[in-house]
Amino acid sequence: MLAINLKAYKEAIGEGAVKILEAAEKALEETGLNIPLVIAPQYIDIYLLSQKAKKVMIFAQHMDPIEPGAFTGHVLPDAIKEAGAKGVILNHSEKQMSIEDIEKAINIARKLDLITIVCASDPVVAEAISILNPDYIAVEPPELIGTGISVSKAKPDVVKNAVKWVKEYNPKVKVLVGAGISNKEDVKKALELGADGVLLSSAVAKAKNPYEKIKELIEGFI
Amino acid sequence: MLAINLKAYKEAIGEGAVKILEAAEKALEETGLNIPLVIAPQYIDIYLLSQKAKKVMIFAQHMDPIEPGAFTGHVLPDAIKEAGAKGVILNHSEKQMSIEDIEKAINIARKLDLITIVCASDPVVAEAISILNPDYIAVEPPELIGTGISVSKAKPDVVKNAVKWVKEYNPKVKVLVGAGISNKEDVKKALELGADGVLLSSAVAKAKNPYEKIKELIEGFI
Amino acid sequence: MLAINLKAYKEAIGEGAVKILEAAEKALEETGLNIPLVIAPQYIDIYLLSQKAKKVMIFAQHMDPIEPGAFTGHVLPDAIKEAGAKGVILNHSEKQMSIEDIEKAINIARKLDLITIVCASDPVVAEAISILNPDYIAVEPPELIGTGISVSKAKPDVVKNAVKWVKEYNPKVKVLVGAGISNKEDVKKALELGADGVLLSSAVAKAKNPYEKIKELIEGFI
Amino acid sequence: MLAINLKAYKEAIGEGAVKILEAAEKALEETGLNIPLVIAPQYIDIYLLSQKAKKVMIFAQHMDPIEPGAFTGHVLPDAIKEAGAKGVILNHSEKQMSIEDIEKAINIARKLDLITIVCASDPVVAEAISILNPDYIAVEPPELIGTGISVSKAKPDVVKNAVKWVKEYNPKVKVLVGAGISNKEDVKKALELGADGVLLSSAVAKAKNPYEKIKELIEGFI
Numbered sequence: 001m002l003a004i005n006l007k008a009y010k011e012a013i014g015e016g017a018v019k020i021l022e023a024a025e026k027a028l029e030e031t032g033l034n035i036p037l038v039i040a041p042q043y044i045d046i047y048l049l050s051q052k053a054k055k056v057m058i059f060a061q062h063m064d065p066i067e068p069g070a071f072t073g074h075v076l077p078d079a080i081k082e083a084g085a086k087g088v089i090l091n092h093s094e095k096q097m098s099i100e101d102i103e104k105a106i107n108i109a110r111k112l113d114l115i116t117i118v119c120a121s122d123p124v125v126a127e128a129i130s131i132l133n134p135d136y137i138a139v140e141p142p143e144l145i146g147t148g149i150s151v152s153k154a155k156p157d158v159v160k161n162a163v164k165w166v167k168e169y170n171p172k173v174k175v176l177v178g179a180g181i182s183n184k185e186d187v188k189k190a191l192e193l194g195a196d197g198v199l200l201s202s203a204v205a206k207a208k209n210p211y212e213k214i215k216e217l218i219e220g221f222i
Numbered sequence: 223m224l225a226i227n228l229k230a231y232k233e234a235i236g237e238g239a240v241k242i243l244e245a246a247e248k249a250l251e252e253t254g255l256n257i258p259l260v261i262a263p264q265y266i267d268i269y270l271l272s273q274k275a276k277k278v279m280i281f282a283q284h285m286d287p288i289e290p291g292a293f294t295g296h297v298l299p300d301a302i303k304e305a306g307a308k309g310v311i312l313n314h315s316e317k318q319m320s321i322e323d324i325e326k327a328i329n330i331a332r333k334l335d336l337i338t339i340v341c342a343s344d345p346v347v348a349e350a351i352s353i354l355n356p357d358y359i360a361v362e363p364p365e366l367i368g369t370g371i372s373v374s375k376a377k378p379d380v381v382k383n384a385v386k387w388v389k390e391y392n393p394k395v396k397v398l399v400g401a402g403i404s405n406k407e408d409v410k411k412a413l414e415l416g417a418d419g420v421l422l423s424s425a426v427a428k429a430k431n432p433y434e435k436i437k438e439l440i441e442g443f444i
Numbered sequence: 445m446l447a448i449n450l451k452a453y454k455e456a457i458g459e460g461a462v463k464i465l466e467a468a469e470k471a472l473e474e475t476g477l478n479i480p481l482v483i484a485p486q487y488i489d490i491y492l493l494s495q496k497a498k499k500v501m502i503f504a505q506h507m508d509p510i511e512p513g514a515f516t517g518h519v520l521p522d523a524i525k526e527a528g529a530k531g532v533i534l535n536h537s538e539k540q541m542s543i544e545d546i547e548k549a550i551n552i553a554r555k556l557d558l559i560t561i562v563c564a565s566d567p568v569v570a571e572a573i574s575i576l577n578p579d580y581i582a583v584e585p586p587e588l589i590g591t592g593i594s595v596s597k598a599k600p601d602v603v604k605n606a607v608k609w610v611k612e613y614n615p616k617v618k619v620l621v622g623a624g625i626s627n628k629e630d631v632k633k634a635l636e637l638g639a640d641g642v643l644l645s646s647a648v649a650k651a652k653n654p655y656e657k658i659k660e661l662i663e664g665f666i
Numbered sequence: 667m668l669a670i671n672l673k674a675y676k677e678a679i680g681e682g683a684v685k686i687l688e689a690a691e692k693a694l695e696e697t698g699l700n701i702p703l704v705i706a707p708q709y710i711d712i713y714l715l716s717q718k719a720k721k722v723m724i725f726a727q728h729m730d731p732i733e734p735g736a737f738t739g740h741v742l743p744d745a746i747k748e749a750g751a752k753g754v755i756l757n758h759s760e761k762q763m764s765i766e767d768i769e770k771a772i773n774i775a776r777k778l779d780l781i782t783i784v785c786a787s788d789p790v791v792a793e794a795i796s797i798l799n800p801d802y803i804a805v806e807p808p809e810l811i812g813t814g815i816s817v818s819k820a821k822p823d824v825v826k827n828a829v830k831w832v833k834e835y836n837p838k839v840k841v842l843v844g845a846g847i848s849n850k851e852d853v854k855k856a857l858e859l860g861a862d863g864v865l866l867s868s869a870v871a872k873a874k875n876p877y878e879k880i881k882e883l884i885e886g887f888i
Binding site: 091093096097098099100101102103120121122124125127128129131132 | 535540541564566568571573575576
């Protein structure tokens, strides 16, 4: 899986998000590869992007572990689903959740048929989260996020241990790695170390040419 | 102003939100009244509703006081604006903010030309918030929210004092009242006590016939 | 282990906390039993109680996962240690932490030689937390806290599964159960189901005669 | 008032805090000045310091706006009072509170006869908080905290406006300034600009010779 988190980058809201989506669709088509490709925009752009997405899956960057009710300003899982989202990122280091809330959110996602990517800052936390049975765990050492120093090169043991420990305990859970991933080599290296894919952000969201960048990253999966 | 907060009610997401918007547009047209009418849906429904809104203004239920950047799962003011929102509710009792964050959010809203409604639990807090110079302050005693016991009937002094203290200090700020508002009489009473409008939620969001309910509430303004 | 959380109960601060400590010391002595007995008072009472404690161990109700520095209003682990605390409760349902913060706090506790009791709302979360290697896990279904309906009677499967799953994965971790524990029978039942002890609060903190109540509870361990 | 926030500095916990207290008592005595001098240590050190304090007043760095009850890990105002604290700092930029919680905490403090210092990041927020009627407001531009660049020198208008706006609205409220205050000149300058005192931290907490440093600061009041 190639998962692209658009965060709150100026270049990646509204029409900017649409352009990145179109670049991703085109890159998927041209390379002919059939990897799951996720784009996680601002909540507000989920509806618009879901309308236009073909192969790309639109995810939310977070959701609150709530049932419908009186929750002003919260992100209702049912609303995400109805707007067309196929899944959700949970517990990103910029939006941490209690372990109880992660469990609740995973259970709600399962009922609504939303795919879950739960973030973990290190292999031990990744292993703990694997017990909560998400679909994906994304291991992202927070100290490398946004640095351009790739976790797969700078901390190969983080990737190896996360993959080993999660798979030993719960082989159904897929492992993504993130933090500093910015080119084809970083992707290749992550896959060699056993990861099932990557989660990245600024390398695409702030790319001058998102199409070329996404195409390059997809080629890392070949 | 008649402001309707759809919160996270099941009846009021996606197509449900569209129906409430259409009911509001029809009620505005039929009554011929020209009061500002606000609907605040889930973030995810802002784009869809903004596309369809004519006279009704679509607001966000909250936004984070941030500039564009690396903020996963946050609600970026620029994204709200680009999706078509005309304003934002801040500091609702179900989504409280620090006073520093309220100030930052009001300043960002002003730059983006978004109208602000800041909630306050009592007249003293309302007066304090008036110094931060929002467009509207909505006074909502939290103990009455969702009860159907109207603040304008049960606690007229709360309305009177909020209006008096806010206007004395900062006459440009308009005062809404909320909590338990559910019919024409509640609206009339609020206006008699000096309020500039009402903020309500379940009375419309869970109404069997949103059109009849909104029409009744608008008639309270005649 | 018998762990008593004094929370923020009026009867259990300052001199009230000292009385409960003295009752516990006396009960331990009279029964002659040598079980680890923990009292977790308000932060502010830790120093006073630690000065007076003999067999009883004084714990903090929480600590922040921080190293010394500029953290106004935070609870510094080093300060807890220096004041005489022997351990700390983490992630109580009334003071939830992110999974990353639980991991950090456990690691800091280990360096400072503080014993950790990490709370979990159900057996799945308990198992996940066992991977973070705390000394104790206290399983407390939040819906039973403060009800007087004992988890060991009302939800024996919660106790059995928590014990089984934690011990299977990490046999070094001891399992406490909590929520509604209020008498000798509740304790006996918890131990029969495999627990290593109990965590309780109001049954002692609000007892008319803390000495009699603690003695009764200790006798559940015989 | 000279208010010293010990934060979570390693040099300023337990015996370290006692030394700073003794230095402050000695400096007060030697200079013969009768200014209110506050030390705000870790919660855990409040009891110990209150036992030893003569002229110096011990404050908490924060308290939760709660009545006694089931609040694990919270800081109960009644417990602070019983441990000997004379007051409390609220809404420090490292421990921000919602405006509703600040109001509740001030009301609880008044009932318990605790003096309140509420922090504000700028003059506008200071004026807003003055409506909540605390005893003191401490204006601290967060960007200067811990820099050693004194607010009174670098941003004299912040001090002047805070004093002017607060006093105009609520003349009973006293105004402290903080951020970067580290020597006699900074104190003098703050008082010249109209402030009633200063709030500082690292200059004392990390001083090699706390006695000399506190003496110097007190001399700024002459």
